[in-house]
Amino acid sequence: MQLKANKIGFRYENGPWLFRGVNASIEPGEVVGITGPSGRGKTTLCRILASYESPLEGEVTLNGAPLPKKGYHPVQMVLQHPEKAVNARWKMHRILNEGYHPDEEMLDLLGIKQEWLTRWPHELSGGELQRFCVARALGPDTRFLIADEMTTMLDAITQAQIWQAVTEIAQKRKMGIIVVTHESKLMQRLCHRVIEI
Ligand SMILES: Nc1ncnc2c1ncn2[C@@H]1O[C@H](COP(=O)(O)OP(=O)(O)OP(=O)(O)O)[C@@H](O)[C@H]1O
Ligand SMILES: [Mg+2]
Numbered sequence: 001m002q003l004k005a006n007k008i009g010f011r012y013e014n015g016p017w018l019f020r021g022v023n024a025s026i027e028p029g030e031v032v033g034i035t036g037p038s039g040r041g042k043t044t045l046c047r048i049l050a051s052y053e054s055p056l057e058g059e060v061t062l063n064g065a066p067l068p069k070k071g072y073h074p075v076q077m078v079l080q081h082p083e084k085a086v087n088a089r090w091k092m093h094r095i096l097n098e099g100y101h102p103d104e105e106m107l108d109l110l111g112i113k114q115e116w117l118t119r120w121p122h123e124l125s126g127g128e129l130q131r132f133c134v135a136r137a138l139g140p141d142t143r144f145l146i147a148d149e150m151t152t153m154l155d156a157i158t159q160a161q162i163w164q165a166v167t168e169i170a171q172k173r174k175m176g177i178i179v180v181t182h183e184s185k186l187m188q189r190l191c192h193r194v195i196e197i
Pocket of ligand 2: 042043044148
């Protein structure tokens, strides 16, 4: 299974072209970085690859076919700010179980404690909340994970724990990971190759 962007271009309404003719592809088990200056359009490109947004030029394909529009998506994205990615009116167990039911092993690996499950999102720290967002993105149908500044807000230990868990799961399942980060050391450590936009 291959996720591929073919000559994609995008601009927001009334804005300039952010990028045009971008080609990118990722294979199972691969870890690919995307770099570029702030404001170049990395998050926008991630959103297009995860089908939150459609490109204005070109196309994104999964194994040569258009990305699915309904159901649990094989391309999952984790954002920088977990507070923006969860429903503040739902308790953690509901947030966690919305798409699929993560097992004990997944919760252990990500360091998610049972006692957090009965809390509201605002009763968790950013790092604790991000662990839930990562678990939620790692459903059985996920083939590609897009990590857009996924651990930027977290301390070094939490960052390392989360990446350790994610890379372990990804290797086991032959999942591909797209990494966006301004931290060049993290990029070098994680990625097999890096695409510049
Ligand atoms: N919904 C929107 N409407 C109009 N312009 C937008 C919208 N979303 C983003 N932009 C603009 O598009 C440009 C690219 O934004 P994007 O978030 O993709 O950049 P980025 O490369 O991820 O930056 P950073 O490294 O700071 O995260 C920015 O100039 C931003 O202001
Ligand atoms: Mg961004």
